[in-house]
Amino acid sequence: MREDILKVLITEQELKNKIAQLGAQISRDYADKNLLMVSVLKGSVIFMADLMRAITIHARVDFMAVSSYGSGVKTSGVVKIVKDLDLPLDGYDILIVEDILDSGKTLDYLIDILNQRNPKSIKIATLLDKPERREVNIKPDYSGFVVPDEFVVGYGLDYAEKYRNLPFVGVLKPEVYSH
Numbered sequence: 001m002r003e004d005i006l007k008v009l010i011t012e013q014e015l016k017n018k019i020a021q022l023g024a025q026i027s028r029d030y031a032d033k034n035l036l037m038v039s040v041l042k043g044s045v046i047f048m049a050d051l052m053r054a055i056t057i058h059a060r061v062d063f064m065a066v067s068s069y070g071s072g073v074k075t076s077g078v079v080k081i082v083k084d085l086d087l088p089l090d091g092y093d094i095l096i097v098e099d100i101l102d103s104g105k106t107l108d109y110l111i112d113i114l115n116q117r118n119p120k121s122i123k124i125a126t127l128l129d130k131p132e133r134r135e136v137n138i139k140p141d142y143s144g145f146v147v148p149d150e151f152v153v154g155y156g157l158d159y160a161e162k163y164r165n166l167p168f169v170g171v172l173k174p175e176v177y178s179h
């Protein structure tokens, strides 16, 4: 697996340090709120698992799955709910936990849907942000790292369902895509 990686963009240690900072900041910002963290499967699971442990106030968690990309590298623009949340959202301050904000279409759509369920507030925490690729007007409230316009894998992010278990964020060798 490691031999497929061209370069490491964000190391394990950098991820750890940044998530500790984000967790501390979120703990302060939500001290008087009713935090419900909503993880968008599957890419955000590792970030979610680390971020929730860096949060020192009460936090509830829930999961949902949407599909937009299939197994390839290009967006289809089509987003559908594959698994919905278990909890009703009224009274909660929602923090959507995402792996990467790319075109922004997925989150734009999700926020519309979640807003119809009367939460107190909705904010976004994304591990990675690719602002160059944005197609809709959306900005993360909490962001780990800005990344260049390259397809990245690892720390939850996949290519064709592989590489999610790499402990760092990296870029694949071009020849991996042609297999």
Ligand code: 5GP
Pocket: 043, 068, 069, 075, 098, 099, 100, 101, 102, 103, 104, 105, 106, 107, 150, 151, 152, 153, 157, 158, 159
């Ligand atoms: P968006 O709707 O913002 O374009 O992107 C939604 C989803 O596309 C992300 O949550 C992620 O699953 C996938 N995606 C976007 N860019 C990348 C990337 O560089 N690498 C990987 N592995 N997935 C990406």
Ligand code: MG
Pocket: 040, 041, 042, 043, 044, 098, 099, 100
């Ligand atoms: Mg995602």
Ligand code: MG
Pocket: 043, 069, 070, 157, 158, 159
């Ligand atoms: Mg994917």
